[in-house]
């Protein structure tokens with residue numbers, strides 16, 4: 001992660017908000033994707049049952065993870081895949097480095113993997129003289145721009161096509177002043193084809209790994225994971241330990257939900273099932289903990305490990321849409337990232353659970369039914385208790401607690417805008433007041449905050 | 459303690475009490491039609507569909523679309539006259555870089571999302587359906603399942619080393635959300651639906 005030193009979410013959001021046209025575009029575009037998600041979901045009569053099934057499968061996974069890990073390891077090894085275990089980011093990066101060394105190369109092609117962003121793999125390998133080229137178009141663009149992705153599904157959603165044309169002019173040698181997406185994509189296609197054909201090691205992420213069969217599934221629209229993996233001698237797949245699912249048939253549930261939630265497509269163009277390496281070639285899986293077992297032990301936050309990284313919670317979030325992914329200064333932005341990051345470092349990420357209106361729209365769209373906004377609220381309490389929240393925010397918190405504990409005041413607040421924005425100014429930096437002018441408010445949660453609060457107060 | 463032992467011990471110590479897996483038998487796919495819906499969804503995701511009576515009709519369409527001067531690869535006996543390649547004896551997969559069209563049999567299609575299921579066996583080399591500029595796939599008209607649940611029922615007891623669902627041509631919308639067809643994989647996908655003879 002490239003972090004702008006010392007700035008918190010509100011300050012970084014200020015930076016993003018300097019260009020009002022861009023913010024409006026960003027806001028509207030992500031809302032448009034949220035609407036596509038709604039249309040796709042409404043076409044499936046059993047959508048809610050699917051979400052419930054997905055949620056239950058993931059609950060089961062978390063409750064039986066040790067057995068699934070052992071089962072997966074056994075089956076993957078029987079399939080001819082080499083399995084590695086990494087306790088943290090450093091160990092993950094060292095394993096990748098060793099595998100690259102063993103292949104006797106200094107270059108690698110990589111498809112999208114948020115885990116490698118979380119581990120800072122590219123920077124680590126660069127320091128050791130290994131060149132990594134990201135092959136997802138959006139990731140390649142931000143890589144050339146020397147920026148981190150700002151969104152887990154749409155890495156360069158914060159960039160305008162003119163800027164991308166400029167980046168390609170500088171790095172890929174196209175003429176200056178080109179901004180046609182078709183042309184720019186073609187230029188990247190030609191550039192990356194050369195890379196796919198010449199790299200002997202390819203790293204991919206993992207969307208799902210199946211304990212029952214020892215196989216893993218990688219989903220892309222571009223075909224970049226497959227191009228890299230099938231042309232390389234060595235395929236390294238990095239996955240967080242929470243990506244396991246029990247049986248192959250459970251893929252049916254998740255593949256139905258994932259892309260409909262992400263972009264509104266019925267499925268990604270490619271859903272590739274890797275079970276065995278190609279004859280004579282090598283396949284490695286790295287199972288990474290990096291704080292996941294700690295989160296598993298936090299009763300209030302363990303549900304965040306159910307996440308399938310669809311980004312629906314970001315697309316719908318009024319704060320994310322108007323502050324941009326970089327304002328979260330962590331690999332995974334948005335509502336879910338704001339739950340995951342404090343687990344890794346409470347001090348560094350103490351601001352993130354406050355970057356929310358607690359409107360609940362995220363929890364409503366989440367395909368695995370994570371109680372995202374409730375966890376954000378709980379993190380605030382933990383962070384205050386642990387002393388990680390600056391005094392100014394603490395004072396405002398008390399105002400909020402007062403508002404929430406007074407029925408009259410709270411009902412008024414609800415009428416004014418349903419949510420707490422107005423009465424909890426700390427939650428949304430004052431400089432972000434244009435949120436109030438939003439044309440599209442997020443869909444109201446089925447359970448109002450008041451109901452939720454009543455249930456959870458005791 | 460190795461990292462493996464450390465991770466497993468931490469998982470064991472921290473995981474919650476066992477909860478049950480859901481029953482998936484209710485997802486019976488009744489709300490989804492079959493071939494007509496498959497065709498509609500495939501078209502919506504950028505694919506093309508032809509209903510054909512036999513392989514001769516496929517050859518005719520392929521030649522009309524791509525001409526005879528381009529490199530076509532296929533494993534299918536019935537289409538052998540379209541290709542000069544023998545994929546089985548190919549020694550270096552990177553030689554496939556200039557393939558214009560790959561024609562592959564798929565096991566079945568999925569009505570709800572327009573995807574077809576293809577395994578390494580039908581591809582011969584895993585990279586074939588990705589590296590070709592254009593992909594053509596053949597399925598039988600009765601090989602359509604309603605949803606992904608039935609797809610996995612069908613896959614359940616089969617073995618494969620690699621298998622993939624493919625739904626349409628490769629695509630991206632990474633630049634300002636403008637849809638561009640032809641990202642890194644094929645620029646088009648054509649599905650030939652073979653009528654039962």
Ligand code: SF4
Nearest residue numbers: 307308310311313366
């Ligand atoms: S928390 Fe839910 S909505 Fe957000 S990315 Fe994860 S699965 Fe998707």
